[in-house]
Amino acid sequence: MTVAVETGTWQLDSSASTVAVRHKTFWGLMTVKGTFDAVTGHGEVRSDGSAVGTITLDATSLDTRSAKRDEHLRSADFFDAAHHPEITFSVRSAELRDGDGVHIVGQLTVRGISRPKTFTARLVGADTESLTLDAEFTVDRDQFGMGWNQLGMMRGLTTVAGTLRFTRTAAA
Template sequence: MTVVIETGLWQLDPARSTVAIAHRTMWGLVTVKGVFGSVTGEGEIRTDGTAHGVVSVDATSLDTKNAKRDEHLRGSDFFDTGNHPTISFAVHDAAVPQNDTAEITGQLTVRGASSPQTVTAHVAASSDDTIGLAMEFTVDREQFGMGWNQLGMIRGRATVTATLTFARTVA
């Protein structure tokens, strides 16, 4: 599919966007899944074909369908939402998608710690006024100060899955 994306400003549609995480726990026997209920973002497609912007999630909005676990994940062992309520991905370098994919390089910030992150985004839908992107990537939670691992229960990397729909902003 050939994707043509208009230059200009784009705003994330939170009602049509999701950011979720999954991580194997209990020595790899159980996958804990959670969804962030609040996501915002904006971006700009420049005339040279590059893009920049930011997507932010409210870390306090994480829901794993277990209130006690959610409270622990929001605490200082993990997201520390009292001090760092927002997780953000600031896009520094992205080209307008060729065919149906785009490499996006940016800075992921969790718990006040930032690390470069590159993701491959797939165009799920596009029109003159909207574009839908789907992506999945892994994150080493320890590089963001989330090293809690009682009895070695949590190993490996967390998987982040995002489906993001942006609407073109009319100036």
């Protein structure tokens, strides 16, 4: 797909966007999956074609379909949502490369700890009024102070996957 994304400001369509996580637990025998129900964001496409923006997740909105597990994930062992209610990804640069590949350089902040993150997303749809990106990357929980690992059950990286749909906002 070769497209030119319109310059201007873009708002995340929360109802058409999803951000999910998955992590192997129980010594790699089971995969825990969850979805953040509250996702917001915005961005700006500049005249040179690059983009900047922010995606924000409500840490208390993670739903793994287990109330007890969700409560534990919100606790100080993991997200510490009482003190750090938001998870943010600040896009420093997003550039369309190689057809539908979008090279993204940004900063992920979890529990008040920020780390650089670079990955390639895929532009799966775009027209003058909307664009949709698919992205997937891994995160090392230990880098964000989430080292809880009772009996060594939770090793490895957590995968974050998202489908983000943005709509163009009217010029002021």
